[in-house]
Amino acid sequence: xxxxxxxxxxxxxxxxxxxxxxxxxxxxxxxxxxxxxxxxxxxxxxxxxxxxxxxxxxxxxxxxxxxxxxxxxxxxxxxxxxxxxxxxxxxxxxxxxxxxxxxxxxxxxxxxxxxxx
Amino acid sequence: xxxxxxxxxxxxxxxxxxxxxxxxxxxxxxxxxxxxxxxxxxxxxxxxxxxxxxxxxxxxxxxxxxxxxxxxxxxxxxxxxxxxxxxxxxxxxxxxxxxxxxxxxxxxxxxx
Numbered sequence: 001x002x003x004x005x006x007x008x009x010x011x012x013x014x015x016x017x018x019x020x021x022x023x024x025x026x027x028x029x030x031x032x033x034x035x036x037x038x039x040x041x042x043x044x045x046x047x048x049x050x051x052x053x054x055x056x057x058x059x060x061x062x063x064x065x066x067x068x069x070x071x072x073x074x075x076x077x078x079x080x081x082x083x084x085x086x087x088x089x090x091x092x093x094x095x096x097x098x099x100x101x102x103x104x105x106x107x108x109x110x111x112x113x114x115x116x117x
Numbered sequence: 118x119x120x121x122x123x124x125x126x127x128x129x130x131x132x133x134x135x136x137x138x139x140x141x142x143x144x145x146x147x148x149x150x151x152x153x154x155x156x157x158x159x160x161x162x163x164x165x166x167x168x169x170x171x172x173x174x175x176x177x178x179x180x181x182x183x184x185x186x187x188x189x190x191x192x193x194x195x196x197x198x199x200x201x202x203x204x205x206x207x208x209x210x211x212x213x214x215x216x217x218x219x220x221x222x223x224x225x226x227x228x229x
Contacts, residue, residue, distance in 0.1 A: 003160070033216065040222075041222070042121075042206050042208075042219030042220050043206075043217075045215075045217065045218070048216060056215040059216065091160070091161070105163050106161075106163065106217070107160075108160035109160050110158075110159065
């Protein structure tokens with residue numbers, strides 16, 4: 001497809017379960033970002049990849065959160081031992097250029113809504 | 118740290134009314150500023166941006182001017198349409214240039 005694709009669209013997990021969220025960026029896009037959007041809030045930055053390199057993971061809230069992009073295209077966000085406070089929409093975005101800097105246009109996916117019971 | 122503050126919503130307007138959504142920011146230096154929009158059921162989309170002081174971003178009849186004196190980037194439209202109903206997010210780029218920092222969003226509802 002032409003846009004950023006995320007799967008699954010919805011995920012329900014029991015507290016303590018591990019989950020994996022997938023992001024397929026636009027083909028050829030160098031930069032990939034993950035954001036977390038809690039209900040009624042704006043998206044909050046989690047992590048940033050340039051190709052396969054994770055250049056910024058300062059937004060990951062705990063060591064239960066892990067992201068990878070091994071071949072520089074598809075990315076997976078993994079959350080271990082999920083907690084109720086992890087319930088949110090997880091957004092993936094990609095851009096063509098090699099940084100997230102000014103002037104760049106980000107393309108966002110529709111997100112994965114995670115509900116932890 | 119850097120942050121963005123938006124006016125609380127929801128904003129409810131009649132078609133053809135004038136729209137202002139206030140946005141102020143706190144940042145080191147003069148970061149690029151953005152407005153993103155999220156239509157129902159869709160992903161976030163860039164609406165407009167401004168990269169330096171006094172720049173005016175515009176798109177689809179929306180405008181916002183980068184005011185460093187008041188650290189503001191208010192979104193305006195002269196005549197809203199029902200199709201403008203969406204959630205609007207003000208954002209800036211962080212110092213490292215690696216991430217956008219978003220406001221909480223303002224929901225706009227336009228009725229005919």
